Amino acid sequence: MYCPYLLLLLSLGVSAVEVQRPRGVPLSKRQFYEEGKPFTCLDGSRTIPFDRVNDDYCDCQDGSDEPGTAACPNGSFHCTNAGFRPAFIPSSRINDGICDCCDTTDEYNSGAACQNTCRELGRKERESLQKMAEIAKEGFMLKQQLIQEAKRGLEEKKGKLAEVQTSKKDLEDKVEALRSVKEAAEQPEKEAKERHLKAWEAVIRKEKDMAKMAAVFLELDADADGSVSVAELLLHSELDQDSDGTFTETEAQGLLGGVDKVDTVAFEAVWSNIKDKYISEETRESVSDTDSEQYPEDDIPEDEEEEDEDDEDEDPDDGEYKVTSLSFSIRLVLDGPGSPPTTRTQEKKDDEDEGTMPPYDQETQNLIDRMTTFFCFLFVHRNIEKEISFDFGPSAEFGYLYNQCYELTTSEYIYRLCPFSRVSQKPKYGGSETSLGTWGKWAGPDDNVYSVMKYEHGTGCWQGPNRSTTVKLTCGKETVVTSTSEPSRCEYLMEFTTPAVCQEPPSLDSMHPDHEEL
């Protein structure tokens, strides 16, 4: 950035630095201060004899007659800072006893013992610039990879989507066909069929409930650790047992059967306690899927609510709802090993062991299996839909952050950032987790909107606002939370490095002209 200046300097030759000019005047303005000739204030307001320049009395309204003294309230002083960057400082900092210019030129009459630190600073700056440039370079390369991956991922997902749609159609046909076949075949055994149909309906209903449970589990398990904790439950104040307006930890723990967290198996018992009151976060936040028209069966927010009310009368064959339902199995499919071990089949077996479920014939079983697969596809479909709906940046370079979480442990807390999802804080030595906000929006300045993320509507503060978090993104090779703070009560600030914000660095050569000769 001081390339032109340097060139100018070079063109003037080495003697340029010796060119006499009044103290505090930058070389670029040298021509206005001509020794012995009347000086005209740079705003043109008046002309004064040259001996009034830097005579420690302010004559010009714009302060231009006193570039080297503190006489003008609005003046500025130029330090050459050879070896480092030149700078302007307010003239009130001249001779105030505090070293501001690294070349010590601002303290020429205060007795302050300033050391010339320009070379040292220059060296450090070059080092750090170099380091940053390297980081930017590597980061930028990583970013390119991320963009490629995102592209591939998107295509894949779109493919899956299409696949699901085809399969759905196919399956729907097959289910219909099967049912007809089954109905025809079972005509003579009407009684039995009805029994089986009923059983089948019951299974479907049970299935649906289990599936909803699974979905709720996933939603509740905000930190995706395979269990639902008191803290996670606390985020759903509608579950308040005594409806006194406060959902306490004790109450939450009561719901969890007296323990701090439950896994998927234990959650079953919990589910029966909460299903009537539970309100999905999506419903709550009224997030409308932009694609809901295209895929009406996925129009969850409205439907789900209805679902809660009309559960019992539901046509078992109504495929719409179950889309969200079978998340457990879907999750198994999507996430593979490492996800909660409980499977739907397992649960069903348990049910059977208890003898609550009537046995059904092979065809019904087939039907159920097919339906399951069908739901699986639909769920995948829905998840992809949701994922695609996020703004992952101009080249989807932030997409890799989706479904990931990053932690930072401070002296007191563990902070957790799950990009595009939520931010939370948990005391290091026990205690419940607090939501510091859920994904809100990109909130950087207009020219760099993807530099800041905003997470909003976290847990409310007593007599205060809901907690919120601003995440500042800076270029780095690694994806990591580097710091957190709470500048204002309940307003958190998090710094986060990721290659996704790295800009293509200008070539090192152009940035680093040879400083040595200065």
Next chain:
Amino acid sequence: MATFTERMAPVLAFWLVLCLSGTWAVDRGNFKTCDQSAFCKRQRALKPGESPYRALLETMELTNTRLTLQLINDNNKVRLLLELYRLQGNITRVKINELKPLKPRYEVPDVLIREPPTEPLSLLSQDDNGVVLSLGAESQRVIVSARPFRLDIMEGRDVLMSLNSRGLLAFEHLRMRKDTFSYKVTSTVASVWDNIKRVFSSQADPEAEKKEEGDPENQAETGKEEEEKVEDGMWEETFKSHSDSKPHGPSAISLDFSLPGVEHVYGIPEHADTLRLKTTDNGDPYRLYNLDVFQYELYNPMALYGAVPVMLAHNAKRTTGIFWLNAAETWVDISSNTAGKTVFGKMLDYVQGSSETPQTDVRWISESGIIDVFIMLGPTPKDVFSQYASLTGTQAFPPLAALAYHQCRWNYNDQEDVQSVDAGFDEHDIPYDFIWLDIEHTDGKRYFTWDPHKFATPKEMLQGIMDKKRKMVAIVDPHIKVDSNYKIHNEIRSRGFYIKNKDGGDYEGWCWPGSAGYPDFTRPDMRAWWASMFAYDQYEGSMENLYTWNDMNEPSVFNGPEVTMHKDATHGAWEHRDVHNLYGLYVQMATADGQIQRSGGVERPFVLTRAFFAGSQRYGAVWTGDNAAEWDHLKISIPMCLSLGLVGISFCGADVGGFFKSPSTELLVRWYQTGAYQPFFRAHAHLDTPRREPWLFGPENTALIRDAVRQRYTLLPYWYQQFYLAYHTGQPVMRPLWVEYPQDPATFALDDEFLIGRDLLVHPVTEEGARGVTAYLPGKDEVWFDVNTFQKHNGAQNLYIPVTMSSIPVFQRGGSIIPRKLRVRRSSSCMEHDPYTLYVALNPQRTAEGEIYIDDGHTFNYEKQEFIHRRLMFANNVLSSVNLNPEARFTTRSWIERVVILGASKPSKVTLKTADGQESTVDFDFDASMSVLTLRKPGMNAGEDWTVKLQ
């Protein structure tokens, strides 16, 4: 700092009330009304005109220094001893105590700076009805009337003040409790003992003995009456869930004062009310009882954090003062015979030559102690200030930097935060001198410690601040966490320094750290120990640029009655009841001593306190506590600080921006503009409010705030000089207009504008969306100059001033000279050697006068004559500087860079003559449109003799 705030609330029993009420007002139910305070209710029930007190003139003794006289209550025959002193400087002291109290009654120590020197009283006449004494020269007399007892202070034929003229003197004598076994035993024993005693008794008081013996009937009657009189609340009192055991029974005192010719009374802070005190006939009396009031309400007589029992009475002829030296809970009733009258009614009186002179009646009621009252007879406001200063001392002379801008917040989170705020000020070119740390900087609210994570290297942080020539204040509250791993607690406990509860154990209450003990600051040995804790080797992480803030020193006890200490807690021989209002003063006293000691007596301390009492001015600054970000709170900051200034406490300020809630940008800017012209200038904010450092509201507002703060810095020489004056004379720095214009009734009730010293008049904009303000410019033959435009306005008029967001209406009095330093730098210390600009505002006689005071700004060396104090005078077209104190020696590098003469005419030539006899010509500019003459760079040293001649 918060009081009883949200963070603590959930653990407290009554948090729900706060929650549910959900309003931003004080929960009045937490604080007593007069009716709920047993002694106030008892005393207020007394009817005027039925005084049972009679002066026993035959007991009168007159010595060189005092008159003593017994008073008897004819109802119960209890005798009181009246002492009357004439003190130097036109003060009369009246002391009334029981003649023979059952046990000693509390007399407030440590408030008077010395035993006040007396002057002889002389007897003018005496008869059966009374005594007339001369109060010295000015035909002032005291008339003691015998039946009923009353005192009248006269000057010529005018009554200046009457005591017990309404017969409301009451003195609840100490007595044995009658309904207990111990009383019965004691009384039986006592009567036996009395007989024995009588046999052996000396002849000390034969008169009295005879009287009593000679009146057995009366005595019997007395006993009966007393038994009848046992009322609720005499021996035990309950407020909400708190009970006060009152082991010593009733002990209240009360006295009335009549002020003929007076319609305006002021003082008795701290109340969030108008400058002119209101009558209290239709509500509660003004209450003086130091309390931590959460979200206080405005315009009412409720008690707040501090108490100064001093009232000023003023009319166009005279100013007087009443100093009621009592540290117990006190209530003050005010009534007036003109209060109810309409303007028309008053006019009618005037036209018809009405019979009735206006009169204000005042009545003081205190829960315990004695009557010890100082009547300051003026006659001018300034006389009253010096009279009061002669009793309780003057404002501590603060370090210069303390008069600059302070940046505070609950809380700056950690060292990084401090550093970035510090850098923010530089980045936005806004000066500041002090950054403050609230309670969160400590290790678990253990004062004198630092949070090991957030403030791991305090010295490093302090050094960083020092490198910018800035300073820091860290909070040290008087409640001490009960924690056996905490050094301070262990030491206080092992030395037995804690206040005791009524059962003799260490008193414990809830405050920020949870369970806390309260050191007994009334003990000199405790205060000495506390002071020693500020030594650099005791207070780890402290450095010489670290100063102190004492909060919560009412004391605040979250779970105590009225959020303070139980009155039956004990301080050695005394109950907390006796000393309550003094506690905060002692905390600040000990802290300031600690700061002085740590520097070996060299450096001036700076300590801010929330609680205060008469005399607190000697120890530092005071702020108006936990206000709110509301326009009315901005407005009330003016009368609140004016009231404090009138009773000696000049170093006063309100939290700029408002503590609770979040100010609108407009309010914040207006508050900075107002605060920049009030003595203690500190921005502060509650923990739960969004950040509000000056640069967070867009460049335009940053510029407005910067400008306000910079105006403060340019005027620091004037502020410093005013504080030097306050330190010397006891005159307030921030003054109501009537103090300077005592004969102009138009000024008597003004409290939306004020004077700094006598030369600057400030009418800050305190209305939302204001387009203009109307300022009253006083002085019939005076002129005032707008300090921004230099426009001249005549005095004795209401002037409408159009305003924009950048306007701070400030006027310089014609006839004054004000020094400024226009080179505003990042802190006041950076400006130490900078040159001065003198603003000479000419009066219609074309003269002006001012002063300049210079010293090192931070040590006590000014006491050793190391200062420059000069008078600047302009007359006959000559401006000159003469030494006001030839013994003083100090040199400065500062010089005079500019002289701006307002209301001047154009000279043909200007010459400067310096001390060495050199003469030189001075360049000048003349602005004919505004009649402003600017002398360019005369360049003389500010500490030397010189004259500038306009020709």
